[in-house]
Amino acid sequence: MRRANVIEKDTASIGTLKDLTNVFESLASTQVAKVKNRATLSKQFFQLLWERYTAIRVDPKKRITNREETGNGRKVLVLISAEAGLSGDLDQRMIESMQQEYARGSTDIIVLGSHGASQLTQRGIPYIRFFQVPESDSYINVNPVIEAVLPYSSIAVYYEEYLSLGQQEVRRIDLVTHMQDLSKNAEEGVITADDTIFEPSLDEIADQMEITMMSLALSQTILESGLAQAASRFNAMTVAEDRASELLGEYRLEYHRAKRSESDRRLREVLVGIKKKRREAAAAGNK
């Protein structure tokens, strides 16, 4: 049996660990609430912009929404992973899911997040570009990623979707189709150059709107992934905290047993000592 003072030290360490996991759990919970609010605002913004975009008459053959005719004939898989660990097994599941679609000859991989990049490297899967997950309280700059994916004919994004605090799933979307899906209910009358002033020109404004919408669609997947990772982190911390509480209980029990055992041992030693003294005293009396 371990000594009581050793167990006491371990109990103190587990107590600190429990407090830490509790703090991480609270942080993850706050993060979930914050990101959910940003995701809602972003969806509203996209909807308002899309209403205006769908109303302007532009040549669909030139548009981003018609990538199959204008792209480079290759497919790009964009992987949105966590910037660091502590997000459970979500990134591993996402990479396993992506591997089913990955064809080395005709597909390139762009990865966002250090955790995903290291997981790909461990599996020997090459990626052509790496970006840190762009994050800010007010602005997500995805322009470098958009520039990297624009030449491709097909753009698939793998990300982690938040379903609930207890459930997160790996999702795959076609970015262009996703842009169209986000705007399902948007309807607005036709706007033409005959009745509207365009500055600098209708085409340039449409280009700007498309890039913005594509950035927004990508930003939303990043937000969604952040939300899922925060939820996953929350769950991991909850499990860790529960385990720490269990351990703490076990350690306390072990500590009390060890204390009891030590005091019993001391008592035995004292009793043995008394008996010995009595025997010695009795032996001296007999002489």
Place this chain on the structure above:
Amino acid sequence: MSKNSAILNKINVIARAPFQVYYEGEADSLSATNRIGKFDILPGHADFFSVLHPGDIVIQNGDAEPTIFPIVNGIITVRDNEVRLFVNM
């Protein structure tokens, strides 16, 4: 002049960034900057789409202090007396 402005003498303004609402409501005027220079949107403005340049957006409503916020980029659309500003994207 659009039908709404003739009655209201106000413009409806929605000014948003992807994660932020700067202004939503009626206003007397809105000032911004595009490639040509500074311009104002007043009630009854013609339908108008423009790419914005960096600068301040100024929204004036009544005698209240104007709402002023800086932008780095944006698109303005004016349609039927409703102004939508999509900024800092």
